[in-house]
Amino acid sequence: MEAGELVPDSVVNEIVSKALAEIDADDDLAGYVLDGYPRTTSQADYLDTIATIDVVLYLEVSRETLVERLTGRRTCEDCGRNYHVDFDPPAEAGVCDDCGGDVVQREDDREEVVTTRIEEYEQKTAPVVGHYDGEGLLVNVDGEGSPDEVWTTIRETVAAEV
Numbered sequence: 427m428e429a430g431e432l433v434p435d436s437v438v439n440e441i442v443s444k445a446l447a448e449i450d451a452d453d454d455l456a457g458y459v460l461d462g463y464p465r466t467t468s469q470a471d472y473l474d475t476i477a478t479i480d481v482v483l484y485l486e487v488s489r490e491t492l493v494e495r496l497t498g499r500r501t502c503e504d505c506g507r508n509y510h511v512d513f514d515p516p517a518e519a520g521v522c523d524d525c526g527g528d529v530v531q532r533e534d535d536r537e538e539v540v541t542t543r544i545e546e547y548e549q550k551t552a553p554v555v556g557h558y559d560g561e562g563l564l565v566n567v568d569g570e571g572s573p574d575e576v577w578t579t580i581r582e583t584v585a586a587e588v
């Protein structure tokens with residue numbers, strides 16, 4: 427598998443199926459959010475057979491914003507905390523605020539890999555939007571704002587729909 431390409435559907439479906447079964451078995455959990463799944467219409471068809479979906483949020487951002495966000499992302503090698511070179515840098519360049527680990531750019535976030543990820547998205551994931559629009563579950567969310575603004579919109583949207 428080349429860097430930036432998607433994991434096979436059967437593998438991802440099995441992981442999600444196991445995770446949802448554990449959630450269903452836990453009486454303390456009222457619900458869940460799937461982030462980054464389903465990424466293909468085949469995964470969406472599978473999800474329809476194992477779960478009832480209340481709402482699907484589609485965070486709309488321009489390609490320019492997407493590239494800026496992804497290529498600017500930096501990740502702590504030790505604890506996994508995410509930073510952004512412009513919007514949320516560590517206090518000392520290259521050093522994690524939380525654990526002192528090295529803050530680096532992941533292979534997945536390099537510009538050429540980001541371009542591959544966006545092309546994969548356009549081919550395989552964009553049709554998923556149509557899948558949920560057809561089921562009347564899709565809500566478009568403006569994803570261009572700050573993380574706080576987008577988070578507020580997401581919380582309000584979910585509260586209104588669930």
Ligand SMILES: [Zn+2]
Binds near residue numbers: 503504522524
């Ligand atoms: Zn760290």
